[in-house]
Amino acid sequence: MTDEKDNNGKGGKDKGGNNTPTPDENKLIAERRQKLAALRQNGIAFPNDFRRNVMAGELHAEYGDKSAEELDKLGIRVRVAGRMMLRRIMGKASFAHIQDMSGRIQLYVQRDSLPEGFYNEQFKKWDIGDIIGAEGQLMKTKTGELSVKVDDLRLLTKSLRPLPEKFKGLTDTETRYRQRYLDLIMSEESRRTFRLRTEIIFYIRKFFNERGFLEVETPMMQVIPGGATARPFTTYHNALDMDLFLRIAPELYLKRLVVGGFEKVYEINRNFRNEGLSTRHNPEFTMLEFYEAYADYHMLMDLTEELLRGLAEDVLGTTQIQYQGDTYDFGKPFTRMSVRESILHFNDDISAADIDDLDSARRHAERLGIPLKDNWGLGKVQIEIFEKTVEHRLKDPTFITAYPTEVSPLARRNDEDPFVTDRFEFFVGGREIANGFSELNDAEDQAERFRKQVEDKEAGDDEAMFFDEDYITALEHGMPPTAGEGIGIDRLVMLFTDAPSIRDVLLFPHMRPD
The missing domain is CATH 2.40.50.140 (Nucleic acid-binding proteins)
Known part of the structure; x- marks a missing residue:
């Protein structure tokens, strides 16, 4: 037979x-x-x-x-x-x-x-x-x-x-x-998805290379995991007899390079975060991070808009992105609003006075079923309300700006309102795609924020940052005014390939054991 x-x-x-x-x-x-x-x-x-x-x-x-x-x-x-x-x-x-x-x-x-x-x-x-x-x-x-x-x-x-x-x-x-x-x-559809992923990464490299950025590689195993608030994976180096951490972000190393004089750098590589599995999260994922000296977060928003619009035109041939039955127009200017403005916009029952007062904001959060910790300040409570009531409703391409300093330990404080930072996140289809800000280059301010993160870690926050003394030393040598950003490649590919799950755009996603 x-x-x-x-x-x-x-x-x-x-x-x-x-x-x-x-x-x-x-x-x-x-x-x-x-x-x-x-x-x-x-x-x-x-x-x-x-x-x-x-x-x-x-x-x-x-x-x-x-x-x-x-x-x-x-x-x-x-x-x-x-x-x-x-x-x-x-x-x-x-x-x-x-x-x-x-x-x-x-x-x-x-x-x-x-x-x-x-x-x-x-x-x-x-x-x-x-x-x-x-x-x-x-x-x-x-x-x-x-x-x-x-x-x-x-x-x-x-x-x-x-x-x-x-x-x-x-x-x-x-x-x-x-x-x-x-x-x-x-499946020809699956083959097309991964061919398109390659084309997307190729375009991104070409985009930054043409603008004078230097592609670099930074350590995957780190003595201190920094650059993001996330729980790291731990490994062990036998010869050195010490714990090491798989990196959660390349940020602090890339900014060391800016200190060293590489004023425009980018990296496309893997990050590892010891967190849950879902349609949006894989513990191993690909990020683009880039930094430019003598730039601010407004310039990065403009650059991001240019990048994504050009990417859509190049790999899809259109600025109309079809995703899960919805259409997003990358051809028109992206919406921009602050965290505070977005909460007020999407919550008719929350007033400006309420969102600016810690006790009132906590009452609204509790009403919304958000669990709160006693040591959280107003900025953290605002972000919890934002994530609960706003984030999933940001369908059209939108930059959310002015994140509270309390939740932005690496971002520069805003000159006019030190309660917030010169930071933005980019959303489309109700998902965060990018996070960027004018970098904090004040070594003393950064050291104080690291100390606050250490206090949070000691209070039970497993995702709080470590104190990175060498990074503080680098800042003390002087980092020029700089802006930096991270873009999630996997989520970007999901958007451009109309994929409902991150596993559809990873060749070998992590799975629970059989």
Whole structure:
């Protein structure tokens, strides 16, 4: 028995979520192993001497509009390779589709064009999922499909497990995440998502390189985890006999570089935060962080708007972003309002006097079911109300500014109102995408804020910052007026690919054990 058609045996799933072969699938696997055993007896079962000279997508792009007569006249010979995804056997001739990373190309295989016995004794016994190499001449079928008329055909890798059925595909979401290789084989949508992710990161690099920024790399393992309020992962260095932390942000190292004279720097790399799993959160995630001396947060908002608008036009061809049934216009100026203004805008029952008074603000927070700690000041209470009542309603592209100093330990105080900082966060679709501010470059003020963070940590706040003495020393040497920002690449890719979960845009997301 051979699974010669464009579908295969069904895979089962047990109650624990594990993919376990059904009896039919086990039978198919056993048959394929027998075929592999025969290949081993007859020679090299996994050859590595076939060299393709073109990919499927390139052929369609260059020759897809040529007529059958034009192709016949050109006499173009090609060598292609890929995974066999479909096969139709029709007596002395067959059609097969092979898939490479650029797309699919059809093979036209005739018995009499191959060595004697090869068609019946070898090709017809191959299985869907096998990886093959083919050489022949480009042609068009009667239906107009670009194809390769094959005169040399080789099996390069024997597939031992059948693929999911073509028409059902890989329908189990958890299996798609745990076995991404299968998802990529079966789903053009998933392949498109990750190609687009690469294009997004490429555009971002090009954008900053063209503006004179220097791309750098900073430590992943740190003695003191800083740059954000988050719980770190801890590891241990045997040779040094000391704990180290996976970084939660590169910020303090990037600002050390600004002190050192690298006045425009950026990094695209991983951060790690020991927090929960959700459709928006993965403990390992990709961030863009960039810093520019002699700039302020207003300039960064303008730069961010320019970046995102250009990114949409470049990778999507439009400034109209479709996400989960909604449309967001990146072509018009982004909305800008302060934290205080946004709370008043979205809460008719909260007055300006209420939001400016700690006791009144705490009463509103308690009414909203927000748990409060005794040591929280007005700024922290305001942010709790903002996150509860405002954040999810910021659908259109919006900059929220003037974050309270209490919750912004690394941002510069506003000159006119020291209760708030020169900080912004960018939201779209009810999600935070970016966080930026004019940097605090007053070493004494920064040291005092670190001390306050240490007090919070001692009071039980696991996400409060450590005191980074070396960073204070760097600031004491003098950091020029600077602005910096972090943009979540994963959430940005979610937006641009219309993905409902962060796991859809991570090739190998973290999953709970089976």
